[in-house]
Amino acid sequence: MKDQVPRVAERLIGWSLPASDRTPVLGDLSEEFLSRIERRGPRSARRWYWRQVLLSLAGNLRRRLTESTRRPHLSFQEQKPSFFGGSMRDVRDAVRALRSTPGFTGVALIVLAFGIGASTLIFSMVDAVVLRALPFDHADQIVSVGSLYNGRPGLETAATFLEWRDRQTAFESLTAIDDGSLVVNADTKAEEVRLERVTAEFFSVLRVRPRIGAPFTADNEVDGRDRVAIISDGLWRTRFGADPNIVGKALQSNIGTRTIVGVMPPDFSYPVGAVRPTHVWIPYVVPAQERQRATANRVFVLQLLARLKPELTVQQAQAQIQRITDPLAKQYPNWFGATGIIGVTPLRELIVGDVRRWMFMLLGAVAIVLLLTCVNVAGLTLVRASGRARQLAVRAALGASRLQISRGVITESFVLAGLGAVCGLGLAWWGTGLLRPAIPATVPRVSSIALNSRVVWFAVTATVATGISVGIIPAWQASRASLFGLLKDGGRSSTAGRRPRRLRVTLVVAEVTLAVVLLVGAGLFVSSFLRLMRVDVGFDYHQVLTVAVSAPGDDSTWRARGPAIATDIVDRLKRAPQVGAAAAISQGLPLMGLRHRIPVAVRSDRAPEREPEPVELRAISPDYFGALRIPLERGRAFSDSDRADAPLVTILSEEASRKYFDRTDSLGATITIEGRDRTVVGIARGVRQGGPETNALPLAYEPLVQSPNVRTLDLVIRTQRDPLALLAEVKAAVWAVDPELTVRSATTLDTLFDRLTAVRQFNMLLVGLFGLVSIAIAAAGIYGVVSLDVAERTHEIAVRMALGAGRSRVVTDVLTGVARYVGVGLTIGIAGAAALATLIKAFLFEVRPHDIRVYALVAAILVAAGFLAAWLPARRAATIDPLMSIKN
Amino acid sequence: MRYDALGEFEQSVLLAIAHLADRAYGVTIRQEIETRTGRDIVVGALYTSLARLERKGYVRSTMSDPTPQRGGRSKRHFVLSASGAAALRQSRERLSKMWEGLQPNLKRTRS
Numbered sequence: 001m002k003d004q005v006p007r008v009a010e011r012l013i014g015w016s017l018p019a020s021d022r023t024p025v026l027g028d029l030s031e032e033f034l035s036r037i038e039r040r041g042p043r044s045a046r047r048w049y050w051r052q053v054l055l056s057l058a059g060n061l062r063r064r065l066t067e068s069t070r071r072p073h074l075s076f077q078e079q080k081p082s083f084f085g086g087s088m089r090d091v092r093d094a095v096r097a098l099r100s101t102p103g104f105t106g107v108a109l110i111v112l113a114f115g116i117g118a119s120t121l122i123f124s125m126v127d128a129v130v131l132r133a134l135p136f137d138h139a140d141q142i143v144s145v146g147s148l149y150n151g152r153p154g155l156e157t158a159a160t161f162l163e164w165r166d167r168q169t170a171f172e173s174l175t176a177i178d179d180g181s182l183v184v185n186a187d188t189k190a191e192e193v194r195l196e197r198v199t200a201e202f203f204s205v206l207r208v209r210p211r212i213g214a215p216f217t218a219d220n221e222v223d224g225r226d227r228v229a230i231i232s233d234g235l236w237r238t239r240f241g242a243d244p245n246i247v248g249k250a251l252q253s254n255i256g257t258r259t260i261v262g263v264m265p266p267d268f269s270y271p272v273g274a275v276r277p278t279h280v281w282i283p284y285v286v287p288a289q290e291r292q293r294a295t296a297n298r299v300f301v302l303q304l305l306a307r308l309k310p311e312l313t314v315q316q317a318q319a320q321i322q323r324i325t326d327p328l329a330k331q332y333p334n335w336f337g338a339t340g341i342i343g344v345t346p347l348r349e350l351i352v353g354d355v356r357r358w359m360f361m362l363l364g365a366v367a368i369v370l371l372l373t374c375v376n377v378a379g380l381t382l383v384r385a386s387g388r389a390r391q392l393a394v395r396a397a398l399g400a401s402r403l404q405i406s407r408g409v410i411t412e413s414f415v416l417a418g419l420g421a422v423c424g425l426g427l428a429w430w431g432t433g434l435l436r437p438a439i440p441a442t443v444p445r446v447s448s449i450a451l452n453s454r455v456v457w458f459a460v461t462a463t464v465a466t467g468i469s470v471g472i473i474p475a476w477q478a479s480r481a482s483l484f485g486l487l488k489d490g491g492r493s494s495t496a497g498r499r500p501r502r503l504r505v506t507l508v509v510a511e512v513t514l515a516v517v518l519l520v521g522a523g524l525f526v527s528s529f530l531r532l533m534r535v536d537v538g539f540d541y542h543q544v545l546t547v548a549v550s551a552p553g554d555d556s557t558w559r560a561r562g563p564a565i566a567t568d569i570v571d572r573l574k575r576a577p578q579v580g581a582a583a584a585i586s587q588g589l590p591l592m593g594l595r596h597r598i599p600v601a602v603r604s605d606r607a608p609e610r611e612p613e614p615v616e617l618r619a620i621s622p623d624y625f626g627a628l629r630i631p632l633e634r635g636r637a638f639s640d641s642d643r644a645d646a647p648l649v650t651i652l653s654e655e656a657s658r659k660y661f662d663r664t665d666s667l668g669a670t671i672t673i674e675g676r677d678r679t680v681v682g683i684a685r686g687v688r689q690g691g692p693e694t695n696a697l698p699l700a701y702e703p704l705v706q707s708p709n710v711r712t713l714d715l716v717i718r719t720q721r722d723p724l725a726l727l728a729e730v731k732a733a734v735w736a737v738d739p740e741l742t743v744r745s746a747t748t749l750d751t752l753f754d755r756l757t758a759v760r761q762f763n764m765l766l767v768g769l770f771g772l773v774s775i776a777i778a779a780a781g782i783y784g785v786v787s788l789d790v791a792e793r794t795h796e797i798a799v800r801m802a803l804g805a806g807r808s809r810v811v812t813d814v815l816t817g818v819a820r821y822v823g824v825g826l827t828i829g830i831a832g833a834a835a836l837a838t839l840i841k842a843f844l845f846e847v848r849p850h851d852i853r854v855y856a857l858v859a860a861i862l863v864a865a866g867f868l869a870a871w872l873p874a875r876r877a878a879t880i881d882p883l884m885s886i887k888n
Numbered sequence: 889m890r891y892d893a894l895g896e897f898e899q900s901v902l903l904a905i906a907h908l909a910d911r912a913y914g915v916t917i918r919q920e921i922e923t924r925t926g927r928d929i930v931v932g933a934l935y936t937s938l939a940r941l942e943r944k945g946y947v948r949s950t951m952s953d954p955t956p957q958r959g960g961r962s963k964r965h966f967v968l969s970a971s972g973a974a975a976l977r978q979s980r981e982r983l984s985k986m987w988e989g990l991q992p993n994l995k996r997t998r999s
Contacts (some may be wrong), residue, residue, distance in 0.1 A: 055933075
């Protein structure tokens with residue numbers, strides 16, 4: 001009906017108006033609405049109506065609230081006795097009551113805002129990282145396929161991919177992805193971006209299409225027809241000014257010129273939510289030689305993704321692919337995982353699996369925080385209720401039913417929780433900005449953390465739960481209050497009776513318990529982190545700049561020129577004023593993990609004869625050990641005299657030496673690395689390649705100039721200043737050697753180390769923060785209850801002092817009381833923490849979940865905090881003037 | 889007798905009621921002010937102001953019978969009270985005293 005006033009708007013303004021104005025205002029509005037329809041038509045009239053309503057709302061509400069307080073209250077018996085009737089008045093009363101006790105309201109709001117804010121914030125993280133579905137059509141059908149390594153599908157060889165693609169029937173399509181990087185525009189604005197080589201099925205597996213242009217086809221997977229590229233929306237905007245006629249233009253890069261055939265949609269990102277998103281996709285062409293299963297081609301680089309046929313389960317698909325693979329695995333055992341089991345894992349599981357338990361652990365921790373804030377505010381409400389007991393009694397005397405009184409109390413707690421939620425959401429909104437950059441880079445999908453509607457729903461649910469749990473106990477208690485007891489004696493009644501006091505004490509015990517649990521968690525994480533920091537990784541990673549240097553052209557030219565280039569650069573760097581030491585390494589920096597494993601055969605009369613075993617091999621410049629301060633246990637470092645034409649030499653790490661030579665001395669022995677005999681000239685201290693949490697694995701070094709396989713080159717430069725400030729000088733030195741070289745991935749070893757320890761640091765900071773807050777909250781709870789205790793017992797204490805009790809006796813008495821319930825809370829808390837600690841065992845590092853020192857420290861902190869919190873009220877008790885108190 | 893100072897909007901409302909005599913209610917008051925001053929008035933603001941004026945005793949209101957084009961709702965009719973008229977006169981006097989010696993363009997007439 002076009003000529004009807006907008007119902008919602010009418011409701012809204014009717015609700016906002018004071019009752020006395022409702023009829024005339026609604027009448028005025030509808031009269032004018034009708035006349036406007038005639039003059040200007042229904043659309044304009046509706047717009048006018050809404051405008052009137054929206055602009056009037058705030059003023060109306062303000063008037064409604066103030067006018068109703070001005071009017072004398074109706075007696076309680078005139079109200080309908082329903083639980084929900086008259087809720088607006090309850091809210092008004094609640095607001096007024098809360099304003100009358102600003103101290104309580106302020107503390108309660110801060111506590112609630114923190115509780116709700118922190119849990120909302122953590123939920124937003126867990127939601128974005130773990131819970132949300134992947135941004136693809138029917139994303140649950142997308143699976144990763146590959147031989148199982150550590151319980152997840154690993155990378156596969158091209159030969160296996162081809163075989164599977166031809167023979168499988170469980171998937172709609174199967175694609176191979178080869179991750180890499182390329183340098184766009186090898187000119188002044190050169191930029192290294194992530195590159196993915198993908199087969200044509202990539203687009204059908206993920207069900208995405210370029211927003212401009214078309215996806216690759218199988219035709220592109222043939223040598224010669226593969227000179228095409230699809231670029232990301234980001235690259236399209238930054239590099240090509242969002243050119244709408246982009247298709248057919250050229251993309252210049254260090255792998256040659258390619259024709260752009262498409263641009264992906266702006267919200268597309270693969271790997272999902274990657275910190276470093278892919279910007280260029282090019283067709284993956286299976287190298288001709290890799291079609292054969294020859295040892296030299298056993299290269300595991302392909303991630304295989306597939307889309308399940310809708311009628312099949314993951315298990316059925318796994319069974320099928322296993323059936324195809326079993327005969328192959330028997331024939332070529334080295335080409336599949338040790339178990340020969342092929343994993344089919346939903347992509348989401350693959351992305352999220354590692355962090356899911358961790359995220360839920362954090363959510364659990366924050367749930368304890370929320371619970372603690374609820375208990376605390378409930379306790380505060382009880383404390384406050386004792387001050388308002390008379391007010392409630394008067395209400396009851398005027399005829400308010402128990403239902404009405406407890407409804408009032410519940411409403412108050414809801415109003416409080418609601419206000420707390422508003423502040424908490426503000427806190428969470430502010431917090432996401434802080435949290436996002438603090439989350440370790442290994443966590444997926446961090447970029448999508450936001451306060452969306454799901455998160456707000458969570459906050460609303462948390463708020464309602466908080467409102468109920470905060471209000472239920474005080475409401476119950478208020479409804480039981482005995483009229484007679486409260487009103488007699490002029491309300492000066494000595495103690496609030498046993499039951500309310502026991503309730504208050506129970507809540508404080510609960511607070512202490514929860515705080516202990518959080519503090520133990522915090523303590524375990526802090527001590528894990530401290531231990532991690534104390535691990536000796538085998539070299540000094542402070543104050544070291546690293547950059548990767550690469551050259552145009554393919555591997556072979558780099559292999560030929562690499563050693564000479566490296567030597568030149570290092571020589572130049574050493575002459576630069578700020579450089580303390582400089583060296584070059586090929587095949588991967590320490591802390592970067594395992595990179596280059598090569599079988600090494602030992603040929604020595606001192607060592608037992610054995611099969612070649614793999615060892616990590618690194619090619620280094622002579623000053624490498626000095627630059628990274630890796631101590632040489634025995635023998636010598638490489639020197640300039642270890643030239644290409646000099647006798648071939650090697651240095652082993654302690655672990656390698658021990659592995660090949662048991663207890664005998666390896667110095668001077670000969671070993672064979674990649675078919676060349678080398679003499680061991682030194683034993684170096686072991687290095688934890690994968691960071692402080694990994695073991696030092698066998699490592700062999702060879703001089704760069706004697707190495708046949710220099711494929712990558714990293715520089716390490718030690719300085720006394722800020723390492724990154726040195727970058728310009730380093731670039732200058734590199735380009736002085738050859739202006740065509742690319743300098744990239746500039747970082748410091750400190751940064752690499754931080755990245756490896758980021759998860760533990762994050763845990764420590766977050767749970768540590770929770771622990772600190774929890775102890776403050778618990779202390780506030782103790783303070784509140786003890787203060788009230790003392791206030792209620794003023795009379796009793798005065799009498800005792802009049803009878804001769806000393807001040808120290810009074811203080812001791814109060815503190816003993818506190819000690820008793822802190823003690824109970826501590827005991828329960830430690831038991832609970834010990835039970836829960838086993839759940840976080842996986843997140844600890846070299847700390848047992850039941851480390852007695854952590855528990856002792858937590859107990860000491862809590863006792864100290866409890867003592868401090870009780871000290872002020874105890875002092876107050878001691879300064880009671882017996883004469884005055886008894887007279888009053 | 890001194891009266892509370894009236895705001896500009898309050899004066900407009902009171903003057904509109906005076907203009908409308910016995911036809912003054914929400915819709916007509918709004919229209920009167922709008923046609924005379926071109927000001928767009930929100931119904932909430934008008935009733936807030938009317939409530940305040942009634943509390944001060946400057947206007948009196950009565951409810952009329954319901955009419956169908958108002959969705960069966962009654963009108964609230966407003967009339968100016970004696971003290972309302974006096975307050976208006978006082979405001980005008982104060983203002984005109986301030987204007988004395990100034991031309992409309994705020995140039996002084998003569999010194």
